[in-house]
Each structure stands twice: as C-alpha cells, then as structure tokens.
Amino acid sequence: MTDKISIVGAGLVGSLLGISLKQKGFNVTLFEKRKDPRKTEKYKGRSINLALSRRGILALQSVNIFDKIEPLLIPMTGRMVHDVKGRLTFQPYGKEGQCINSVSRGRLNEILIEELEKSGVNLNFDHQCETVDIENSTLGFLNGKKEKSDVIFGADGAFSIIRKHLQQSDRFNFSQHYIDHGYKELDMTPLNGDFAMEPNSLHIWPRGNFMLIALPNQDKTFTCTLFFPFEGATSFHSLMNENGILSFFERYFPDVLPLIPDVAEQYQKNLTSSLVTIKSCPWYKNRTLILGDASHAIVPFYGQGMNAGFEDVRLFTELAEKMNWEWQKILPAFSSIRKQDTDAISELALNNFIEMRCHVGKTDFLKRKELEAKLQDAYPKDWIPLYSMVTFSDLSYAEALRLGKIQQKVLDEFLYEKSENLDFEKIVDRFNTLKKAG
Amino acid sequence: MTDKISIVGAGLVGSLLGISLKQKGFNVTLFEKRKDPRKTEKYKGRSINLALSRRGILALQSVNIFDKIEPLLIPMTGRMVHDVKGRLTFQPYGKEGQCINSVSRGRLNEILIEELEKSGVNLNFDHQCETVDIENSTLGFLNGKKEKSDVIFGADGAFSIIRKHLQQSDRFNFSQHYIDHGYKELDMTPLNGDFAMEPNSLHIWPRGNFMLIALPNQDKTFTCTLFFPFEGATSFHSLMNENGILSFFERYFPDVLPLIPDVAEQYQKNLTSSLVTIKSCPWYKNRTLILGDASHAIVPFYGQGMNAGFEDVRLFTELAEKMNWEWQKILPAFSSIRKQDTDAISELALNNFIEMRCHVGKTDFLKRKELEAKLQDAYPKDWIPLYSMVTFSDLSYAEALRLGKIQQKVLDEFLYEKSENLDFEKIVDRFNTLKKAG
Structure with missing residues (x-):
C-alpha cells in the first residue's frame, strides 16, 4: 500500500478522495491550481451554497468526518413555493425527519482541507496542472514541476485538464x-437580525420558463438564484436596465422585492453563469481516472452534483477494497459500473428543472405528490417516491430512474381512469409486476 | 466583395468552398497542413474511395466543375450481397439509371486543388494552423505566420483545430x-487483368455484428473494408494471428479468400481505424464558421459524409447570396438551419450500419424493399423510398428522416395485418395523411 497517488483538484471531491485514500495507507499528494482557500480572504468560485443529502452524508460518514461537517448544516425539510401574489405553499420533501441540508461550499471545502492536512496528505496549492503523460502517469505543472505517480486521479471539475488529455486519445466519448438557461446569484440580507424568510425550507418561485430559488446560510442571509433563459423576450439578454429589472421583480417576485432592495444593482453587478x-466514457486510461464533475458534471436541479461526487469516492473506495487495490482492474470496473448511475442522475437533474420551474406550483402536480405520499404511508416498503429514492436513499441512481419511470407509468394508467376511489393495492401490485419484469 | 476570406483545410470541402467563394469574387486564401497532394508520391490519408451521389453532384455542378470529375466515377447501380456460401443477390439502389459513384478521394481532391489554383485562390500548403483568435478573426500557424481575415472558415475535418478553439468559448455544445466497431481496408487486385468481381455494384458481405464491403477503383482493383468490433469474442482484439485470420475469412468470406490471397498479411499490416x-452547436462565433466534418462528422454507412459536406458548400453559398453576403446574419442562419439536416443524416448513417450488416441479407428486408419498389412504381410522386430520398434527391435530410419514419410506421401497420393483397392506395393515403399531420 505504498503506491504513490496524485490527485489533481482539492475541491470537494478531490479532498474527500484524498482523505479516503490516505486512510487506506497510500502515499497521497494533492495538487490544486488555486491558493489555499483558508488563507484567502473569501471563497470565490462557483455557487456558494449546496444541498447535502443522504448520499453525501454516507460518504462523509464512511471516512468518519461527518461530525465535523454537521455543525455547518441548515436542514431544509421541504419546498416553500411562492406564487405570483406572494402566497406560500409548503411541500415536505419526504417523511417526518427527512431533509436536505444547506451548506456553504467554501466552509465545507475548508474543513475537508483541514482534515487532509491533519491526516498527513501532501498538499500543493498554486499548482496549475498543464499536461498529463498518460502512458507514464506523469503530471506536468505550469511552474515546471513534473510528478510521476502510480495512479493519477483527476478531480479537477467540469473543465478538467486531465479529461482534456484523455479526450485526445482514440475512442474517448465526450x-x-x-x-x-443561465443563472445569477442575488443576496438576501437578514431582516431585523433574523432570517428574512422561513429558514428551514428551500424557497421556490416557479414561473414557467424561469424560476428563482433561495437557500439559507448560517449568517441568516439567503442566497437567491435566478434561473433564466439567456435569450428571448424575457431573458438575461432582454433584461438589462434598472427600470426593467425592478418592474420584472415587481411583476414576478413581488414578495422578494422588499427583501432585496438593491436587487437591480446586484443583478447588474453579479455574473451570469452558464449550466x-x-x-464522458471511459473515465480512465492506463492508470489515470477522472471522477466527480470532471467525468460527469450535471445541472444543479436535483441538488445532487456534490452528493454524486462524494458517492463516487465512497463507491470507488469500497470497490477498490473488494478488488484488493488492483488498479488495472478497478479503474475499468469503476468507470463502467458507475457511469450508468451518473448518466441516470444527469437525466433526472435535467428533468427536475422542468418540474421545479413549471410543475411545483400546479394542482395536478400537488395531487400526484399527495397520492404518492399516501401510497408510501400505506405501502412504505413498496412505494418510495422518486425524489426520496434519489435524495434519502443510497439505491443506485440508475435503479431510481428505472423505478421512477415505472411509477410514472403506473400512476398515468390509474389516474387516466379518473376513478375517485383509487385501489392502492392494485396500484402497488401493478408497480411490483412491472418492476420485476425489468 | 473584396472581403478577405481564409479557409483552413484544403480537403474536399475546403477546396470546393474555396472554388465557390472565389467565383463570387472574394479574395480567398486556403491553408492546408499537409503538403500539396499533387507533389507527393501517393495520397495518404483516410479511406481511399467514396460514393458520390446526387447531393455531391449538384454541388459540383453549381460551380461548373462536375465535368472534370465525371471521368473519375465508377457507377454502382446496387448492392451485391454475398452470403456465407458465396451466393450472390443483387439489390438495385433505385430506379433504372439511378446509381451512386465510386470515386477516389485522392484523385477527387487533386482535381479540386487544380481548379482552385486555376481560379487564382492563394494556396498555402505545409501550413499547420495552431491558434484562432476568434475575436480578431486571426489565424496563427506553426511556422509563426499570422493571418487576419474578414471571415474564417474551418473545413479542417473531424479533429478540427478551429472547432477546438470554438469549444473553449462559453456555451458551445459538442x-x-x-x-x-472499427474498420480496416484490404486491397483486392485484378483477376486476369480485369475486375475480380462485378464492377458496377457495391459488394456487401453482411454477417450480423460485422460486415465486409468492397468498392471498385479505376485501376480494376477493389478496396474492401472490414467493419468489425474492436472488442469481444470475434473482434479486432481477438483476431490477431495468421491462422486465425485465414480461418475467419474461410468461415465468413469464403469467396473473398481466393481473391485476396495475402489477406492475413494485409490484415496484420494495415491500420485499424475508429469511427x-x-x-457541435453553434458552428460559428463572430466571423468564424466550421463546416463539413469539422462541425458534423458522421459514420460512413450511408455514403453521405462527402455528399453532406459538398451540400454544405452549395447551401451556404445560396443562402449567403440570398442574404446579400451579410456575414453577421449568414453565419448564425446557416448554422441553425443546416444543423437539423446534419443531425438527421448523422442518425440515418448510424441506423444504416445495422441495416447493412444485419438486414440486407434477410428475407423480411428484401420483401419490404420489393414492396416499396412496387409502391414507388404505382405512386411515383407519393412514395419515394428513404434510401432514394437521401441518395437520389436534394430533399433536406431532416425531411427525408421524418418521412422515412412515417413510411416505416405505415408499412408496420399494414404488414402487421399480414394481408396477402395489400391495398396500395390505402397505404399511400395513410402515408399522405401522416405526412401532412407533421
């Protein structure tokens, strides 16, 4: 177990992987292009809060650091849907006690890096990786350094340098x-020293082709995110000047306007980012593997990007242990097994955008949610709603997607009959039959 | 019309584009990384013969050079299907007089380059493009040269450098x-001074998961191409040594073996290439546009890669003329209109691989082909088989794909009834109804 392992990227996934492999006794070195985030004034980077759920928690627990993370979390037990008149409807995410957790990306990353350091991993910030010699497992850095390893992991995000080098090899699918749509973040400051809205919810303003959401932060602010088309009649492109922005918020988000009085200024100042x-496939070549966003970046609408990346680390470590750390077998096996799951969550995340911006405010959607909750109450082992399979279980994403499609089909069939008294037993029987049929 | 135009790539598409734009009066410069093919001993590059059909011919006629190309062509009027016992079945591609044309990529390219030179285009061989400054429409070359232009066209093939630079800009889909499967070419020499097989056919040996095809060359040789899985029980990976290769050909292609006595040697010596x-989308940014394989490379199974690229040139020129050569309007318009067609031929080409390697040898397929031919005879304006729409017409690929799917659906419906006497009028009526429904 003295293999020398290099990990490129000390973001969330790279850091967790470093901790996990160090615990298994490997000689682990991390390289990160940015400076040490603990020494820079404020974390600057992508969206500043994330939703940690079951899969992420399991991965953190598997390396025994969840207790360090837990104090950062703000539980969100459901969606708080805001209609155009500012009226609220609360939709619980799951059963009593089930929640997702708002967490600051920056603070989470800092704690992971502290753990890395404590565990004795070699940490190299300010190291921009430029080349990967995949044949010889050797990294080259902007500062001229070369580093040969037994195994290289690319956890360097959606615009991965390691992946760019894999991409140059023959038969790499990408x-x-x-x-x-793009997104823009807007800050909502506290009101009279407290959260300006109910803190234990994920707030959504569904508006058809666009939406606003808000997640709570520990400093009692909310981070609001506007998901909005780049082009079109109502879009980032069409909405530019102060008056336009204000009347847009007045029309679509009237309850937000008093809570973000400088919304026009923020809108004009803050970046618009793409989604x-x-x-990619395969995720490896020789002894180089990409994981996390580097191999499967997804849109944020299921709150699963980080959770999927963390689950990559847990599943990789478990598989490697099972395969006696024979890298040449593990890398292909992990790549082919795990890809089915990340393809599934990728599809689910895209679908959930439509659900969030269009459906969550609609009666049909609420009725179906209600029906599913009742089905789950009556048959808790047989009927677990899709959202719960994805968010509150560790069932593989691929199986969750498969079962979710069957559920949809079965509900379509029974609701089509429009019977007032739905026979729950029949519904569950039908579901179980289709489930077994594969 | 004194705009300075740079084209990267003097392959088939770049050369034809150069000729077309020069004829419109522009100041055209071509850059090609290879040496002048007329001065190198033998054309070395990708597959050496191609099938020119209606769309390609129309594009060549639109710049009045088809008469220079015509003498190179060997017409192929249908498929000659070889079964495992070497028995032959001939399947005409279309009606009397309709054919596709085997042509040497190398010779075709040379003639296009001669035409470029005659027309006064600036030709620069040995110019490897390395960078594109898309904001300033400036190309940078390995030899240090910089070239600023009014418009840049990237016709530099499937691994386009121009596309790689577009790919770095935000929101570029790729x-x-x-x-x-991969492919390997094998040469079949003449037999007693003549073609070893019927020359006016495209020969196919369909074998389920793999196939061999052969196209005639003007020197009375055939170029055979084995399309074969990379991995698996019967694959490039499993088939390596001389004995294995010989017994494979004996088993699957017994009639080929005597015609390529050195097949094992060729198989071991010749490259295996991937498919x-x-x-990509969009195909442009500012005043840089990619076209041909650079924006939409496809697999070769419909024989449409070159034809689609040539059609790009014809349609681009026609559109630009219609739009008064206002580049800022033409580039986005062409990119969005034409992409639907190239997505369609991309799908058709993938589907046709299955048709060629699995279906062409089967009775059901032949019966359906026969039925379609009868339908076309009875209703020549209403029922044009998909292969003919793609190969012998200039109907947009997207519309051909759409109509092909309707035809399939209609035939499925009627053949499901298994009636002995199919009512042609009913079939055509049903097709026309669905066609109009959009």
Whole structure:
C-alpha cells in the first residue's frame, strides 16, 4: 500500500478522495491550481451554497468526518413555493425527519482541507496542472514541476485538464451540452437580525420558463438564484436596465422585492453563469481516472452534483477494497459500473428543472405528490417516491430512474381512469409486476 | 466583395468552398497542413474511395466543375450481397439509371486543388494552423505566420483545430461518440487483368455484428473494408494471428479468400481505424464558421459524409447570396438551419450500419424493399423510398428522416395485418395523411 497517488483538484471531491485514500495507507499528494482557500480572504468560485443529502452524508460518514461537517448544516425539510401574489405553499420533501441540508461550499471545502492536512496528505496549492503523460502517469505543472505517480486521479471539475488529455486519445466519448438557461446569484440580507424568510425550507418561485430559488446560510442571509433563459423576450439578454429589472421583480417576485432592495444593482453587478451537462466514457486510461464533475458534471436541479461526487469516492473506495487495490482492474470496473448511475442522475437533474420551474406550483402536480405520499404511508416498503429514492436513499441512481419511470407509468394508467376511489393495492401490485419484469 | 476570406483545410470541402467563394469574387486564401497532394508520391490519408451521389453532384455542378470529375466515377447501380456460401443477390439502389459513384478521394481532391489554383485562390500548403483568435478573426500557424481575415472558415475535418478553439468559448455544445466497431481496408487486385468481381455494384458481405464491403477503383482493383468490433469474442482484439485470420475469412468470406490471397498479411499490416460521430452547436462565433466534418462528422454507412459536406458548400453559398453576403446574419442562419439536416443524416448513417450488416441479407428486408419498389412504381410522386430520398434527391435530410419514419410506421401497420393483397392506395393515403399531420 505504498503506491504513490496524485490527485489533481482539492475541491470537494478531490479532498474527500484524498482523505479516503490516505486512510487506506497510500502515499497521497494533492495538487490544486488555486491558493489555499483558508488563507484567502473569501471563497470565490462557483455557487456558494449546496444541498447535502443522504448520499453525501454516507460518504462523509464512511471516512468518519461527518461530525465535523454537521455543525455547518441548515436542514431544509421541504419546498416553500411562492406564487405570483406572494402566497406560500409548503411541500415536505419526504417523511417526518427527512431533509436536505444547506451548506456553504467554501466552509465545507475548508474543513475537508483541514482534515487532509491533519491526516498527513501532501498538499500543493498554486499548482496549475498543464499536461498529463498518460502512458507514464506523469503530471506536468505550469511552474515546471513534473510528478510521476502510480495512479493519477483527476478531480479537477467540469473543465478538467486531465479529461482534456484523455479526450485526445482514440475512442474517448465526450459531450458537453449547455441548457438555454443561465443563472445569477442575488443576496438576501437578514431582516431585523433574523432570517428574512422561513429558514428551514428551500424557497421556490416557479414561473414557467424561469424560476428563482433561495437557500439559507448560517449568517441568516439567503442566497437567491435566478434561473433564466439567456435569450428571448424575457431573458438575461432582454433584461438589462434598472427600470426593467425592478418592474420584472415587481411583476414576478413581488414578495422578494422588499427583501432585496438593491436587487437591480446586484443583478447588474453579479455574473451570469452558464449550466452544462458533461458526459464522458471511459473515465480512465492506463492508470489515470477522472471522477466527480470532471467525468460527469450535471445541472444543479436535483441538488445532487456534490452528493454524486462524494458517492463516487465512497463507491470507488469500497470497490477498490473488494478488488484488493488492483488498479488495472478497478479503474475499468469503476468507470463502467458507475457511469450508468451518473448518466441516470444527469437525466433526472435535467428533468427536475422542468418540474421545479413549471410543475411545483400546479394542482395536478400537488395531487400526484399527495397520492404518492399516501401510497408510501400505506405501502412504505413498496412505494418510495422518486425524489426520496434519489435524495434519502443510497439505491443506485440508475435503479431510481428505472423505478421512477415505472411509477410514472403506473400512476398515468390509474389516474387516466379518473376513478375517485383509487385501489392502492392494485396500484402497488401493478408497480411490483412491472418492476420485476425489468 | 473584396472581403478577405481564409479557409483552413484544403480537403474536399475546403477546396470546393474555396472554388465557390472565389467565383463570387472574394479574395480567398486556403491553408492546408499537409503538403500539396499533387507533389507527393501517393495520397495518404483516410479511406481511399467514396460514393458520390446526387447531393455531391449538384454541388459540383453549381460551380461548373462536375465535368472534370465525371471521368473519375465508377457507377454502382446496387448492392451485391454475398452470403456465407458465396451466393450472390443483387439489390438495385433505385430506379433504372439511378446509381451512386465510386470515386477516389485522392484523385477527387487533386482535381479540386487544380481548379482552385486555376481560379487564382492563394494556396498555402505545409501550413499547420495552431491558434484562432476568434475575436480578431486571426489565424496563427506553426511556422509563426499570422493571418487576419474578414471571415474564417474551418473545413479542417473531424479533429478540427478551429472547432477546438470554438469549444473553449462559453456555451458551445459538442459531442464526439465512437461506435464499438472499427474498420480496416484490404486491397483486392485484378483477376486476369480485369475486375475480380462485378464492377458496377457495391459488394456487401453482411454477417450480423460485422460486415465486409468492397468498392471498385479505376485501376480494376477493389478496396474492401472490414467493419468489425474492436472488442469481444470475434473482434479486432481477438483476431490477431495468421491462422486465425485465414480461418475467419474461410468461415465468413469464403469467396473473398481466393481473391485476396495475402489477406492475413494485409490484415496484420494495415491500420485499424475508429469511427466517430461528431456534433457541435453553434458552428460559428463572430466571423468564424466550421463546416463539413469539422462541425458534423458522421459514420460512413450511408455514403453521405462527402455528399453532406459538398451540400454544405452549395447551401451556404445560396443562402449567403440570398442574404446579400451579410456575414453577421449568414453565419448564425446557416448554422441553425443546416444543423437539423446534419443531425438527421448523422442518425440515418448510424441506423444504416445495422441495416447493412444485419438486414440486407434477410428475407423480411428484401420483401419490404420489393414492396416499396412496387409502391414507388404505382405512386411515383407519393412514395419515394428513404434510401432514394437521401441518395437520389436534394430533399433536406431532416425531411427525408421524418418521412422515412412515417413510411416505416405505415408499412408496420399494414404488414402487421399480414394481408396477402395489400391495398396500395390505402397505404399511400395513410402515408399522405401522416405526412401532412407533421
């Protein structure tokens, strides 16, 4: 177990992987292009809060550091849907006690890096990786350093340098697909020293082709995110000047306007970012493997990007242990097994955008949710709603997607009959029959 | 019309584009990384013969050079299907007089380059493009040269450098997908001074998961191409040594073995190449546009790669003329209109591989082909088989794909009834109804 392991990227996934492999006794070195985030004034980077759920928690627990993370979390037990008149509807995410957790990306990353350091991993910030010699497992850095390893992991995010080098090899499948929407973050400060809205919810303002959401932060602010088309009649492109922005918020988000009085200024100042889905296959060549966003970046609408990346680390470590750390077998096996799951969550995340921006405010959607909750109450082992399979279980994403499609089909069949008294037993029987049929 | 135009790539598409734009009066410069093919001993590059059909011919006619190309062509009027016992079945591609044309990529390219030179285009061989400054429409070359232009065209093939630079800009959608099969070319020499097989056919040996095809060359040789899985029980990976190769050919291609006595030697010596589908969107940024394989490489199974690239040139020129050569309008318009067609031929080409290697030898397929031919005879304006729409017409690929799917659906419906006497009028009526429904 004295193999020398290099990990490129000390973001969330790279850091957790470093901790996990160090615990298994390997000689682990991390390289990160940015400076040590603990020494820079404020974390600057992508979206500043994330939703940690079951899969992420399991991965953190598997390396015994969840207790360090737990104090950072703000539980969100459901969606708080805001209609255009500012009226609220609360939709619980799951059963009593089930929640997702708002957490600051920056603080989470800092704690992981502290754990890395404590565990004795070699940490190299300010190391921009530029080349990967995949044949010889050797990294080259902007500062001229070369580093040969037994195994290289690329956890360097959606625009991975390691993946770019894999991409140059023959028969590497790759896609990057941008959706028509971008996003812009807006800060909502506390009101009279407290959260300006109910803190234990994920707030959504569904508006059809666009939406606003808000997640709570520990400093009693909310981070609001506007998901909005880049082009079109109502879009980032069309909405530019102060008056336009204010009347847009007045029309669509009237309850938000008093809580973000400087919304026009923030809108004009803050970046507009794009949203990409990245797929690749295979994730490895020789002794180099990419994981996390580097191999499967997804859109954020299921709150599963980080959770999927953390689950990569847990599943990789478990598989490697089972395969006696024979790298040449583990890398292909992990790549082919795990890809089915990340393809599934990728599809689910895209679908959930439509659910969030269009459906969550609609009666049909609420009725179906209610029916599913009742089915789950009556048959808790047989009927677990899709959202719960994805968010509150560790069932593989691929199986969750498969079962979710069957559920949809079965509900479509029974609701089509419009019977007032639905026979729950029949519904569950039908579901179980289709489930077994594969 | 004194705009300075740079084209990267003097392959088939870049050369034809150069000729077309020069004829419109522009100041055209071509850059090609290879040496002048007329001065090198033998054309070395990708597959050496191609099938020119209606769309390619129309494009060559639109710049009045088809008469220079015509003498190179060997017409192929149908498929000659070889079964495992060497028995032959001939399947005409279309009606009397309709054919596709085997042509040497190398010779075709040379003639296009001669035409370029005659027309006064600036030709620069040995110019490897390395960078594109898309903001300033400036190309940078390995030899240090910089070239600023009013418009840049990237016709530099499936691994386009121009596309790589577009790919770095935000919101550029891109995919490269390799199929599980690769290909290897094998030469069949003349027999007693003549073609060893019927020359006016495209020969196919369909064998389920793999196939061999052969196209005639003007020197009375055939170029055979084995399309074969990379991995698996019967694959490039499993088939390596001389005995294995010989017994494989004996078993699957017994009639070929005597015609290629050195097949094992050729198999071991010749390259195995991969097959990729490339999609991208948008094809332009500022005043840089990619076209041909650079924006939409497809697999070769419909014989449409070159034809689609040539059609790009014709349609681009026609559109630009219609739009008064306002580049800022033409580039986005062409990119969005034409992409639907190239996505369609991309799908058709993938589907046709299955048709060629699995279906062409089967009775059901032949019966359906026969039925379609009868339908076309009875209703020549209403029922044009998909292969003919793609190969012998200039109907947009997207519309051909759409109509082909309707035809399939209608035939499925009627054949399901298994009636002995099919009512042609009913079939055509049903087709026309669905066609109009959109």
